[in-house]
Amino acid sequence: MPVPLPDTAKVHVPTSLANALLHAAESLPQYSNLEFYSNDLQSFVHDRIRQALRLDFDWLVGEIRGRIARRPYCALVQGIQYDEGNRLFVGINRAFGELVARPYEKPRAQLVHYIQPATDLPATHGSQFESEKLHTDTADWNPPVKLISMLCVRADREGGGRSRVLDLETLRDEVHARFGSRTLEFLATEPVPWLLAPYRGGGVCWRTVLSETSVCWRRYTIEMAVASLGFELSPTMIAALDSLEKIVTDTPRTLDFLMREGELLFLDNHRTLHARTPLASPLVSDRLMIRSWVAAGGTTLGVV
Ligand SMILES: O=C(O)CCC(=O)C(=O)O
Numbered sequence: 001m002p003v004p005l006p007d008t009a010k011v012h013v014p015t016s017l018a019n020a021l022l023h024a025a026e027s028l029p030q031y032s033n034l035e036f037y038s039n040d041l042q043s044f045v046h047d048r049i050r051q052a053l054r055l056d057f058d059w060l061v062g063e064i065r066g067r068i069a070r071r072p073y074c075a076l077v078q079g080i081q082y083d084e085g086n087r088l089f090v091g092i093n094r095a096f097g098e099l100v101a102r103p104y105e106k107p108r109a110q111l112v113h114y115i116q117p118a119t120d121l122p123a124t125h126g127s128q129f130e131s132e133k134l135h136t137d138t139a140d141w142n143p144p145v146k147l148i149s150m151l152c153v154r155a156d157r158e159g160g161g162r163s164r165v166l167d168l169e170t171l172r173d174e175v176h177a178r179f180g181s182r183t184l185e186f187l188a189t190e191p192v193p194w195l196l197a198p199y200r201g202g203g204v205c206w207r208t209v210l211s212e213t214s215v216c217w218r219r220y221t222i223e224m225a226v227a228s229l230g231f232e233l234s235p236t237m238i239a240a241l242d243s244l245e246k247i248v249t250d251t252p253r254t255l256d257f258l259m260r261e262g263e264l265l266f267l268d269n270h271r272t273l274h275a276r277t278p279l280a281s282p283l284v285s286d287r288l289m290i291r292s293w294v295a296a297g298g299t300t301l302g303v304v
């Protein structure tokens with residue numbers, strides 16, 4: 001049985017507030033996705049929406065912040081209305097920090113990133129798409145981005161593309177229960193190499209997969225670093241990574257829920273892994289999610 005998202009992770013926005021938010025956003029000009037890279041513009045959009053709403057805006061941000069801070073380190077905002085110009089999306093996200101992205105390169109890299117079946121990345125192993133395996137976004141940044149924000153514009157008509165979230169403590173607990181304290185300890189103390197994105201300076205950094213306060217998981221980023229360095233991981237490390245891979249592939253403790261139109265999900269990218277379930281018909285599905293990465297200040301990962 002899939003585990004549903006607990007109600008404590010949900011924030012319900014009253015209709016009057018949803019209307020006021022949309023109205024404030026729509027009173028601003030339209031901006032292009034390229035223009036939204038400007039931190040000044042993001043702040044301007046945020047300030048204008050916040051000023052129009054006053055205490056209600058701060059209430060919403062506080063409710064989201066409180067939920068991201070505790071297990072399962074995510075917040076599902078229900079009841080807001082979609083602003084086609086993405087000003088509302090940018091304005092709410094900017095309350096948590098600067099929105100950041102890969103350098104502009106349509107269609108795969110935009111500040112407000114469009115997640116559509118047509119541009120999904122096939123997985124390096126097997127027939128799945130990468131986004132169907134539990135992962136950390138920007139595992140090739142050091143450190144990875146702190147916060148992910150995802151809005152459902154159109155859900156998959158056949159009920160595919162359900163959101164999946166696994167939190168840090170559940171993952172640590174599963175490693176401990178299934179593979180023992182030594183594997184857990186090993187993953188939290190022995191660093192592995194990660195190949196960094198060229199636009200973040202490139203090269204390799206060394207970090208642990210787990211720590212008391214963070215997890216980072218995207219195995220191909222480790223494998224590419226290993227290949228680029230021309231050496232091999234120890235058999236013990238390969239076994240430990242295989243154990244983790246097994247858990248993220250089959251643990252029944254992953255949260256599983258369908259995001260509906262207009263719902264907005266925030267995820268702590270240091271304390272959760274996320275994925276989506278397969279689409280029944282990836283070639284014809286018009287599912288559309290928009291996503292931003294928010295560089296909120298805060299914890300460092302298992303950097304050594
Ligand atoms: O489509 C989704 O719900 C998640 C996609 C995702 O995780 C990604 O593109 O990194």
Ligand SMILES: [Fe+2]
Binds near residue numbers: 131135136137274
């Ligand atoms: Fe992702």
